Amino acid sequence: MKKIFTCFFNVILLLVSLTGISYAQSRNGSVSGAIKTSDGNPASFVSVGLKNTSKTTQSDEKGNFTLKNVSPGNYVLKISAIGVSAQEKNVSVVAGENTEVSLSIAESSSQLDEVAINGYKTPNKKPVNLGKIAIAPMDLPQAVQIIGNQVITDQQANRLSDVLKNVNGVAYGENRGSVSGETFFARGYSLGTNNVFKNGSRASSGGMPETSTLESVEILKGSAALLYGGVTGGAVVNMVTKKPKFEYGGEVSMRAGSYDMYKPTADIYGPISKKLAFRLIGTYEDAASFRNSVKSNRIYVNPSLLYKISDKTDILLQGDYLKSDMTPDFGIGTVENQIVDIGRGTFVNAPWAYNKTNTATSQLNINHKFSDNWKLNVLANFQSYNRNYFSAERPFADTKVASNPLPYGFAARNVTRSKTKEFTYNEQINLNGFFKTGSVTHTLLVGADADQSRTTSGGFTFNNNLATFNYGNVNLLDPATYFGSGIEPAANMITQTFAPLYRMGTFAQDLVSITDQFKVLAGVRYTFQKTPRTVSTNLASGVQTLSVNSLNKSKVESAFTPKFGLIYQPLKTTSIYASYASNFIQNTGTDINFAPLDPSTVDQYEAGIKNDLFKGRLSVNLTVYRIANDKFAQQAPLNAQGAPNGDANIKELNGKTLSDGLELDITGTIVKGLNFIAGYSYNYIRYTQTRDKTVYTVPEPTPAQPNATRTVTLGGIIEGQRLVGSTKNTANGTLFYTFQEGSVKGLKLGASAYYTGARNGGYNDSKIQTYSRLIPLSAFTTFDFSAGYSWKKLSLLAKISNITNELNYFVHENYSVNPIPPRQFMTTLSYKF
Known part of the structure; x- marks a missing residue:
């Protein structure tokens, strides 16, 4: 299996290199930048687009965005989100160059959090901390699910089992003696202590962790062995x-x-x-x-x-x-x-x-x-x-x-x-x-x-x-x-x-x-x-x-x-x-x-x-x-x-x-x-x-x-x-x-x-x-x-x-x-x- 994987990986790298050479002379430009809130924090998951074109994207969790392969010319850059005042700015795109733009919205970070109660941020665009890098789930060949604070609050969740029952593919197994830690099964595999994390580090579940005050719970389904050693194949939480x-x-x-x-x-x-x-x-x-x-x-x-x-x-x-x-x-x-x-x-x-x-x-x-x-x-x-x-x-x-x-x-x-x-x-x-x-x-x-x-x-x-x-x-x-x-x-x-x-x-x-x-x-x-x-x-x-x-x-x-x-x-x-x-x-x-x-x-x-x-x-x-x-x-x-x-x-x-x-x-x-x-x-x-x-x-x-x-x-x-x-x-x-x-x-x-x-x-x-x-x-x-x-x-x-x-x-x-x-x-x- 290792030899097959190594050969396949080398072929892919060769194809990537050849493709890179053939496209090296691109005549388009790009627009990138950062969006901040009124109090200086990143404005994450705000819609960004060029008016009268199909070029749209979202800012990432750090407020950064990039619009690639833009034809040279003058455009109007627009940012918008539910509950956020729309902003526009003129930009010029030059062939083969990147145009950097800095923008800010009138709302503070807490106000942006508040509008999320009635607004919606697609989970397929929101990177998870478990991924260790800002890659949106849409770009990951793996199932991801995020249970946010609004769901935790609305459902008045007290235990991790209250949160994870919203996650398909993760089933509550039992709680031996009702005190030794809740046990879950994902894809048939028991999720032991090695599969439960807090802020990216392994956490003991023996005392049944407090979940009512969490910002979110992230679930990376399937194997996460590439990023974390010693985990079973069902999921990591x-x-x-x-x-x-x-x-x-x-x-x-x-x-x-x-x-x-x-x-x-x-x-x-x-x-x-x-x-x-x-x-x-x-x-x-x-x-x-x-x-x-x-x-x-x-x-x-x-x-x-x-x-x-x-x-x-x-x-x-x-x-x-x-x-x-x-x-x-x-x-x-x-x-x-x-x-x-x-x-x-x-x-x-x-x-x-x-x-x-x-x-x-x-x-x-x-x-x-x-x-x-x-x-x-x-x-x-x-x-x-x-x-x-x-x-x-x-x-x-x-x-x-x-x-x-x-x-x-x-x-x-x-x-x-x-x-x-x-x-x-x-x-x-x-x-x-x-x-x-x-x-x-x-x-x-x-x-x-x-x-x-x-x-x-x-x-x-x-x-x-x-x-x-x-x-x-x-x-x-x-x-x-x-x-x-x-x-x-x-x-x-x-x-x-x-x-x-x-x-x-x-x-x-x-x-x-x-x-x-x-x-x-x-x-x-x-x-x-x-x-x-x-x-x-x-x-x-x-x-x-x-x-x-x-x-x-x-x-x-x-x-x-x-x-x-x-x-x-x-x-x-x-x-x-x-x-x-x-x-x-x-x-x-x-x-x-x-x-x-x-x-x-x-x-x-x-x-x-x-x-x-x-x-x-x-x-x-x-x-x-x-x-x-x-x-x-x-x-x-x-x-x-x-x-x-x-x-x-x-x-x-x-x-x-x-x-x-x-x-x-x-x-x-x-x-x-x-x-x-x-x-x-x-x-x-x-x-x-x-x-x-x-x-x-x-x-x-x-x-x-x-x-x-x-x-x-x-x-x-x-x-x-x-x-x-x-x-x-x-x-x-x-x-x-x-x-x-x-x-x-x-x-x-x-x-x-x-x-x-x-x-x-x-x-x-x-x-x-x-x-x-x-x-x-x-x-x-x-x-x-x-x-x-x-x-x-x-x-x-x-x-x-x-x-x-x-x-x-x-x-x-x-x-x-x-x-x-x-x-x-x-x-x-x-x-x-």
């Missing part, structure tokens, strides 16, 4: 926090809802000097739950400073702190591998269970512009995450009494005690440039990054040095047994384990515009990852022990991950693309000789079409894809001694999976004040090759018969069966309308519908099972309705969610069964100043 402004303003609000939910928020920003601005956001949340005995208490603070050293250099310093205390809740459990309706609010965990997390982040972001065409970004990020957890674990009952055909529903409640400290460091440097070879345009991105994490976790014993402790069996069918003794067992930390991880990489990417219609994106990344052996310390003796594997050394992995895409744009409003990308996924566990497993290489093929209709007021994007993993890790059937392997951490790389899918994304504002998002996704990820059913003869000597043997039948997962946790179909639709005039001016009405298709919990079936451990889950749809009113600086917004009171479940593979929330009410009162 970036949470973008709000930034300082050079004008005074802010907002205070109070959110209240069902089950004693209260959440005040304050947001204030402004200049400290002509070059220094600040922003401070804080929120406090106190809430109970529809789940009995479940509570949450959260404090979030997000300060930031922006220092504009000059027109070419700025420094952004951001930080945030989240203290999140939440009750662990594994739901209602299962009886005989079946969900039994014992009540939506039934709580069967220990009454003293707790989960306390503290997450602190600091980030330094330096941007320097060498010229209008060459820019440098340097980013350094530090995050600490502490977790203090004590709880009984998931309940699953499978005991029957022979004399009674009905299950009794008894389940053990073994406890888990953990204390974890995690420190992560991320450094990035990205250089991007815009240049030409003849008439061929290059948008180049070159970068390097490094991640380090240092995790320390404790090992505990209980009461009188017991390795395990059962809080007491619970009968899931008998509420009298739920509370138990109410006594929290004593837990003593006896060991600490230190686990470091180092990852670094470098990459290069070039978007080559051969013509205005035909473009090529090509790039490659090299990733190096080192996982040293863990160090365990006995706290009583101080003795340290290194983890053991067959090599007795660190696990080292490296890989080249290429990406290649073709883009054809027959119209400025239409883009057709096809792309190939690969990434490697780290595998946990060892082989039968306790050597670390090699990574799995995943190949992704994607094709799509992106359309902007009605002058950009409606965007309709369609994507199809295939993702193949030819080295899927699965449990080894036999250990090194030839005996049946019962250790799930001992694996082999002989499986294959295939994920096929389709995604439809629709967003827009057809008329002023009417905003909507809609989408549909289909995914079929399944096992395509696993171990056949095989009978083994293994030794089983006894003193009387030293050569005795026995037979063991082993087999892999059933081929064609969908992977547990993945969702076949999802769909979403949200519509908000704000009345623009008359006696009802300021009235806002909104409705949302979310469809989650059939899926499976439990465990996938193997070829030798006599009964299934799958937990089939039916499809369900929930409906939300919102209504609000804005008057001058005051606004009130209310929402009823799950209007039909639909009942369904999300199930962790280990039987953590969590009912979806019932009908609830939420309202937010806010004041802007």
